[in-house]
Amino acid sequence: MEYVDSLTGFRLDGRRPNDMRQIRGEIGVVAKADGSALFEMGNTKVIAAVYGPREVQNRSQQVNNQALVRCEYSMANFSTGDRARRPKGDRRSTEISLVIRQTMEACILTHLMPRSQIDIFVQVLQADGGTRSACINAATLALADAGIPMCDIVTSCSAGYLSSTPLLDLNYIEDSAGGPDVTVGILAKMDKVTLLQMDAKLPMDIFENVMQLAIEGCKAIAQYIRGVLLENTKQLECRRGV
Amino acid sequence: MEQRLANTWRMTNNEKKFIESVLASDLRVDGRRPFDYRDLTIKFGREQGLSEVQLGQTRVMSYVTSQLVQPYRDRPNEGTLSIFTEFSPMADPSFEAGRPGEFAVELGRVIDRGLRESSAMDMESLCVVVGKSVWSIRVDLHIVDNGGNLIDAANIAALVALLTFRRPDCTLGGDDGQELIMHDAEVREPLPLIIHHLPIAVTFAVFGEGNIMVIDPTHKEEMVMGGKMTFTMNSNGDICAVQKAGGVGVMSSIIMQCLQIASAKAADITSKIKHAVEIYNTERASQKANHYLLEVANQVSLSDVIMKEKQVENLIEHLAYMPLDELENSNQGDALAVDTRTKHESISQGRYTRAFVRGPANWDPYSRGISSRLATSFPTLPGFWCVLLGPKTFLLETEETTLLHAENSLG
Numbered sequence: 078m079e080y081v082d083s084l085t086g087f088r089l090d091g092r093r094p095n096d097m098r099q100i101r102g103e104i105g106v107v108a109k110a111d112g113s114a115l116f117e118m119g120n121t122k123v124i125a126a127v128y129g130p131r132e133v134q135n136r137s138q139q140v141n142n143q144a145l146v147r148c149e150y151s152m153a154n155f156s157t158g159d160r161a162r163r164p165k166g167d168r169r170s171t172e173i174s175l176v177i178r179q180t181m182e183a184c185i186l187t188h189l190m191p192r193s194q195i196d197i198f199v200q201v202l203q204a205d206g207g208t209r210s211a212c213i214n215a216a217t218l219a220l221a222d223a224g225i226p227m228c229d230i231v232t233s234c235s236a237g238y239l240s241s242t243p244l245l246d247l248n249y250i251e252d253s254a255g256g257p258d259v260t261v262g263i264l265a266k267m268d269k270v271t272l273l274q275m276d277a278k279l280p281m282d283i284f285e286n287v288m289q290l291a292i293e294g295c296k297a298i299a300q301y302i303r304g305v306l307l308e309n310t311k312q313l314e315c316r317r318g319v
Numbered sequence: 320m321e322q323r324l325a326n327t328w329r330m331t332n333n334e335k336k337f338i339e340s341v342l343a344s345d346l347r348v349d350g351r352r353p354f355d356y357r358d359l360t361i362k363f364g365r366e367q368g369l370s371e372v373q374l375g376q377t378r379v380m381s382y383v384t385s386q387l388v389q390p391y392r393d394r395p396n397e398g399t400l401s402i403f404t405e406f407s408p409m410a411d412p413s414f415e416a417g418r419p420g421e422f423a424v425e426l427g428r429v430i431d432r433g434l435r436e437s438s439a440m441d442m443e444s445l446c447v448v449v450g451k452s453v454w455s456i457r458v459d460l461h462i463v464d465n466g467g468n469l470i471d472a473a474n475i476a477a478l479v480a481l482l483t484f485r486r487p488d489c490t491l492g493g494d495d496g497q498e499l500i501m502h503d504a505e506v507r508e509p510l511p512l513i514i515h516h517l518p519i520a521v522t523f524a525v526f527g528e529g530n531i532m533v534i535d536p537t538h539k540e541e542m543v544m545g546g547k548m549t550f551t552m553n554s555n556g557d558i559c560a561v562q563k564a565g566g567v568g569v570m571s572s573i574i575m576q577c578l579q580i581a582s583a584k585a586a587d588i589t590s591k592i593k594h595a596v597e598i599y600n601t602e603r604a605s606q607k608a609n610h611y612l613l614e615v616a617n618q619v620s621l622s623d624v625i626m627k628e629k630q631v632e633n634l635i636e637h638l639a640y641m642p643l644d645e646l647e648n649s650n651q652g653d654a655l656a657v658d659t660r661t662k663h664e665s666i667s668q669g670r671y672t673r674a675f676v677r678g679p680a681n682w683d684p685y686s687r688g689i690s691s692r693l694a695t696s697f698p699t700l701p702g703f704w705c706v707l708l709g710p711k712t713f714l715l716e717t718e719e720t721t722l723l724h725a726e727n728s729l730g
Contacts, residue, residue, distance in 0.1 A: 271568040271569075272563060273563040
């Protein structure tokens with residue numbers, strides 16, 4: 078299958094190789110949660126809710142010098158094409174939960190909130206490739222909404238390599254093509270890579286290009302997320318009548 | 320997460336500080352340099368497809384088994400590969416029995432991705448009948464001792480086990496040509512798996528602000544580190560999988576440096592694995608050849624000769640199983656009868672210590688029964704043995720050991 082048109086250079090969904098899908102972030106979508114956000118990357122739609130910092134539910138898990146961060150990733154049954162019932166806690170979602178938790182832990186200033194717990198729940202409402210990245214972006218927005226101190230914002234984006242072209246932000250068809258898929262998460266201001274996952278075989282020099290492309294994507298998302306947060310803060314300011 | 324934090328062995332702050340401060344000057348607590356790998360020992364089991372890898376203090380066992388199953392519907396002509404991890408509670412206090420925890424799942428997934436997504440194994444060659452039966456390869460990884468860097472050790476163990484694994488050959492036959500015939504290992508040589516390249520996982524630990532990197536972290540270093548990165552690479556310099564699940568941020572230039580180092584290490588480990596497997600294979604082949612020669616020799620000899628040979632073999636076996644005491648008792652009859660009282664005592668002392676050294680042999684009722692019967696039926700046992708056994712080494716050895724014991728207890 079031709080993933081990049083050899084004549085026009087367009088991808089299957091009409092994007093150029095370096096184009097990202099349309100992204101949209103919305104803050105405050107779950108009323109009960111301390112912080113919540115919805116994040117869309119094209120047709121991928123993810124919702125995140127943050128509770129905390131609050132008292133540790135299970136005393137044996139309490140950490141005395143920092144906050145305990147927990148994360149649960151799940152996919153809605155209706156999120157994919159075939160409407161299959163997904164068993165809870167399968168290997169894939171366990172791994173993604175771990176990855177998201179550790180990524181968010183890297184930016185949360187956990188030492189400021191000892192003996193407390195922060196819960197992050199992310200759910201995929203619609204899956205069209207790049208769910209991992211969308212979840213991290215949504216979690217960042219939700220954490221910021223909850224007012225949890227962070228040293229930086231984490232943003233994530235994926236990139237692939239199909240038809241000898243590095244492609245930014247793969248959708249489901251490109252993702253399931255079996256080519257390399259690099260998911261990168263960066264600490265935007267510090268310009269450091271905190272999350273990096275890749276599979277499939279790729280020579281080292283091409284890997285560098287693909288990773289750089291993904292990092293550029295992350296930076297673009299970071300800019301957008303900053304805009305969303307700024308807008309939200311302005312609204313809050315306006316409501317308080319300052 | 321669950322109970323882990325409660326049960327983790329906590330390191331003292333002083334120790335943590337020490338490890339960190341010493342790392343800043345490129346030193347490690349176990350005396351390695353930052354980019355030195357620990358010693359790798361690869362052992363094989365009696366059966367094929369069993370391996371035990373020791374990386375420093377970390378020990379991982381891996382066992383590969385196969386089974387005929389129905390293939391997945393979307394891949395009717397491909398075999399399946401599944402990796403199961405078992406974090407035994409004996410390996411680390413934070414491991415709990417029961418369902419695999421987060422880190423067990425992560426480890427399994429990283430190894431699985433390295434093997435599967437890089438198409439290291441030829442899955443189509445595992446197909447027997449399209450859409451009906453394919454071979455399902457199951458890799459069981461048991462962590463026996465957690466000395467840090469489980470991913471690398473487990474990955475090597477899995478590769479070695481897969482390399483030595485042989486599956487039985489099977490063909491289609493019968494009246495309608497649809498019947499599956501499984502060939503015995505004696506009839507047809509079992510087949511190895513087709514493995515194109517070896518994806519080797521190399522793990523780095525990140526310390527400080529993400530500027531100190533260390534390869535192959537130990538358990539202690541893992542307690543202090545801010546994050547880790549695993550690069551799965553093959554000896555051609557291709558990247559097969561990367562896993563850096565959060566943790567301290569790292570500059571992308573440092574990542575590329577690490578990739579270079581990982582690539583060199585991967586080539587090094589690949590050659591080690593190949594060397595070990597080659598030695599194992601040649602040893603096995605020569606064993607098989609010996610076995611075959613023996614079989615042929617038995618077949619050409621006459622029936623009564625075989626009987627005699629068997630008798631001799633049985634006797635040798637009995638001798639080997641028979642505890643030394645029995646032999647000695649019979650020896651005492653002619654050799655040690657004139658001994659003085661002190662010497663006699665010393666021998667009994669020697670026997671006493673020996674009971675501890677080779678305890679189980681004395682407890683084996685089977686060998687004891689037989690040897691006593693032998694001793695009674697052949698009163699002049701030593702001489703008899705000499706006649707029967709061409710090389711007298713065994714007998715000489717027993718006499719020597721008796722003397723040795725006597726001397727020991729005297730001096």
